[in-house]
Amino acid sequence: MGAIGGEELINWEKMQEMGNGKEEKILVLVRLRPLSENEITRNEVADWECINPTTILYRNSLQERSGLPTAYSFDRVFRGDCATREVYEEGTKDIALSVVGGINSTIFAYGQTSSGKTYTMNGITEYAVADIYDYIQRHEERAFVLKFSAVEIYNEVVRDLLSTDNAPLRLLDDPERGTIIEKLTEETLRDRNHLKELLSTCAAQRQIGETSLNETSSRSHQILRLTIESSAHEFLGKDNSTALAASVNFVDLAGSERASQALSVGQRLKEGCHINRSLLTLGTVIRKLSKGRHGHVNYRDSKLTRILQPALGGQCKNCHNLYLEPF
Numbered sequence: 649m650g651a652i653g654g655e656e657l658i659n660w661e662k663m664q665e666m667g668n669g670k671e672e673k674i675l676v677l678v679r680l681r682p683l684s685e686n687e688i689t690r691n692e693v694a695d696w697e698c699i700n701p702t703t704i705l706y707r708n709s710l711q712e713r714s715g716l717p718t719a720y721s722f723d724r725v726f727r728g729d730c731a732t733r734e735v736y737e738e739g740t741k742d743i744a745l746s747v748v749g750g751i752n753s754t755i756f757a758y759g760q761t762s763s764g765k766t767y768t769m770n771g772i773t774e775y776a777v778a779d780i781y782d783y784i785q786r787h788e789e790r791a792f793v794l795k796f797s798a799v800e801i802y803n804e805v806v807r808d809l810l811s812t813d814n815a816p817l818r819l820l821d822d823p824e825r826g827t828i829i830e831k832l833t834e835e836t837l838r839d840r841n842h843l844k845e846l847l848s849t850c851a852a853q854r855q856i857g858e859t860s861l862n863e864t865s866s867r868s869h870q871i872l873r874l875t876i877e878s879s880a881h882e883f884l885g886k887d888n889s890t891a892l893a894a895s896v897n898f899v900d901l902a903g904s905e906r907a908s909q910a911l912s913v914g915q916r917l918k919e920g921c922h923i924n925r926s927l928l929t930l931g932t933v934i935r936k937l938s939k940g941r942h943g944h945v946n947y948r949d950s951k952l953t954r955i956l957q958p959a960l961g962g963q964c965k966n967c968h969n970l971y972l973e974p975f
């Protein structure tokens with residue numbers, strides 16, 4: 649992504665180009681996690697190393713027959729000692745903020761259990777919300793309405809994270825809007841503190857399981873959706889309508905560990921199967937979309953991809969997505 653110009657948080661020309669499909673719409677970033685205190689105590693060493701801003705090296709010589717490290721390239725890679733602020737500023741800010749310009753966007757965190765997905769997404773969501781509100785404050789010429797909803801998908805069951813009612817929610821097909829979630833709470837936000845309160849509610853409600861890899865592992869996918877509608881206060885004529893509406897999704901995916909590695913049995917194994925199947929579907933959908941969306945895209949194979957279909961490009965012209973992959 650290019651630099652953001654001057655005072656503006658948004659580079660409008662760039663947004664227009666993205667909306668017109670002239671620019672890359674899927675970016676993949678990798679963030680390495682620093683070793684935890686436990687890992688340091690066990691004398692573990694990191695297998696991965698960033699050698700430049702777009703390349704990481706895998707050097708686990710035990711598993712490499714050739715003994716040579718393998719290099720992998722991504723749109724951007726971040727070292728273990730970089731702050732979340734840096735990941736946000738350099739990798740995700742433009743994408744999160746494209747929502748105020750009327751462009752749908754989605755930021756996913758994908759990776760193995762305990763790789764730092766929730767840590768990274770919490771920080772990115774917080775910075776994005778602060779920037780969006782700062783932008784709104786500086787644009788008094790427009791009227792903004794912000795709406796927020798949040799769901800988790802656990803074992804292919806969808807639940808409302810803003811409701812104390814734990815009942816599963818149904819997905820319905822709307823001919824205009826694609827998949828919609830029946831009876832989902834959508835809060836109209838009063839101010840940024842209201843959103844902070846709702847984010848705390850979501851964190852408390854999210855299904856937490858315990859695995860042998862991470863004591864507070866998230867075994868569900870979480871989708872936080874912020875929808876922003878805006879229009880100019882001044883009427884510019886019906887042919888010059890400036891009304892904009894778009895959503896940004898912050899998606900913290902469940903951990904993708906192998907069943908054998910996590911010593912999973914019973915409920916944990918069932919969770920792992922659902923998680924891996926939905927991640928596989930998401931991967932297939934993203935791969936097909938990145939190749940130009942020819943032929944059938946299997947959104948319907950999991951609840952995760954059904955819910956994200958409008959944002960991923962199933963129904964919209966203006967979409968922009970980021971795949972953030974902590975190792």
Ligand SMILES: Nc1ncnc2c1ncn2[C@@H]1O[C@H](COP(=O)(O)OP(=O)(O)OP(=O)(O)O)[C@@H](O)[C@H]1O
Pocket residue numbers: 680681682684728759760761762763764765766767768862864865866867901902903904
């Ligand atoms: N960049 C980082 N710097 C410091 N600590 C980190 C970083 N990333 C993650 N951690 C810590 O590592 C632990 C695991 O992180 P986190 O819970 O975010 O992983 P996760 O990928 O979301 O795991 P799961 O899929 O099981 O929910 C947490 O204690 C978190 O505070």
